[in-house]
Amino acid sequence: DAGVIQSPRHEVTEMGQEVTLRCKPISGHDYLFWYRQTMMRGLELLIYFNNNVPIDDSGMPEDRFSAKMPNASFSTLKIQPSEPRDSAVYFCASSLRGSDNSPLHFGNGTRLTVT
Amino acid sequence: SQQGEEDPQALSIQEGENATMNCSYKTSINNLQWYRQNSGRGLVHLILIRSNEREKHSGRLRVTLDTSKKSSSLLITASRAADTASYFCATRTGGFKTIFGAGTRLFVKA
Numbered sequence: 323d324a325g326v327i328q329s330p331r332h333e334v335t336e337m338g339q340e341v342t343l344r345c346k347p348i349s350g351h352d353y354l355f356w357y358r359q360t361m362m363r364g365l366e367l368l369i370y371f372n373n374n375v376p377i378d379d380s381g382m383p384e385d386r387f388s389a390k391m392p393n394a395s396f397s398t399l400k401i402q403p404s405e406p407r408d409s410a411v412y413f414c415a416s417s418l419r420g421s422d423n424s425p426l427h428f429g430n431g432t433r434l435t436v437t
Numbered sequence: 438s439q440q441g442e443e444d445p446q447a448l449s450i451q452e453g454e455n456a457t458m459n460c461s462y463k464t465s466i467n468n469l470q471w472y473r474q475n476s477g478r479g480l481v482h483l484i485l486i487r488s489n490e491r492e493k494h495s496g497r498l499r500v501t502l503d504t505s506k507k508s509s510s511l512l513i514t515a516s517r518a519a520d521t522a523s524y525f526c527a528t529r530t531g532g533f534k535t536i537f538g539a540g541t542r543l544f545v546k547a
Contacts, residue, residue, distance in 0.1 A: 326479070353533055365480075365525065365537040378534055413479055419533065422467050423487065426527075426535060428479030 324348075326429035328414050334435045340402040343432045346395055347416030355415040355426060356389055356399050365413075371397065372419070404436045443526060447542045456513040458541040460526030461506075469502055470527045471511050474540070480525060484511075518547040 327346040335341055347354050355370040369379040374391045382389070386405070391397040401408055411433050415426040444459045460469070468487045472480040486493045486502045486509065493500045499512040513520055525540045 355535065357537075364539045367534070367536060370534065372533070377532065415479075417533070422529065422533070423485055425470060425482035425485060426472075426480070428481070430477075430479045 326414055326416050326427055328412075328429035328432050330432060331430065332433050332435075334437065335404055336437055337405055338403045339436075340400065341404045341408075341434060341436075343399040343412050343414075343434070345397045345399070345414030345429060347397070347414070348418075348427055349395065351416035351418045351427070352394070353417040353419055353424075354391060354397050355417070356397070357413040357415065358410045359413060359431070360410045368399070401434075404434075406436045409434055409436050443524070443538045443541045445541060446539070447544070449544045449546065450516055452516060452518055452545055452547050454516055456516050456520070456543055456545070458511045458524050458543070460509045460511070460538055462509075462526075462528045462538075463507065464528075464530060466504075466528045466530055468529050469500075469509050470529070470535070471498075471500060471509075472525045472527060472537070474523045474525065476522075480537075483524075513543075516543075516545045518545050521545045 329344045352373050356368040358366045368381045369389045371391045389399045411431045413431045415428045417424045417426050442461050470485045471483045474480045484495045486500050497514045502509045523540045523542050525537050527535050527537045529535045
């Protein structure tokens with residue numbers, strides 16, 4: 323089991339540029355979550371999907387952020403245009419909806435720095 | 438806004454001592470989970486307690502849940518230097534939405 327795979331591990335970009343973060347969930351998992359972690363705000367849930375369909379995107383900060391899940395094995399989180407306050411570690415997690423008690427499995431995150 | 442709030446924010450103990458972390462939450466939950474995060478890594482699931490359970494054990498971990506007080510505690514017994522990490526509680530309400538608290542940073546001195 324390869325676990326949740328995120329890429330890139332580190333991303334440094336200039337303000338105004340488009341950033342795309344990628345996630346491959348664990349095979350067979352039908353829930354996918356995107357979180358953002360900062361020292362000031364902790365772990366924030368941005369959006370989550372079930373069977374590739376967005377269920378709750380109320381945590382997406384603003385229209386500059388968008389997330390897609392074109393198939394069961396791939397998701398992207400895009401920021402366009404990026405701003406310095408978007409600097410954070412972005413985590414993807416997946417879960418198997420066998421029951422309501424299924425845990426989340428996290429990737430190792432993408433550390434984004436916007437200068 | 439965050440559902441869970443951990444207490445203390447940071448904890449420093451000697452190896453062999455017990456570490457207790459507390460979590461409070463605001464709304465009704467289906468279950469409460471505890472996760473661990475090592476520096477620079479993703480979170481790892483430790484233990485889950487259902488809303489109808491009061492206590493659960495897993496190895497050196499003991500979790501309690503008091504739904505009347507909307508609080509939970511995580512006890513790590515006989516701590517080791519390798520337990521140094523951040524610990525987060527997470528609550529799941531209806532619809533599989535999982536919200537994390539601010540975390541407790543634990544430092545275990547060898």
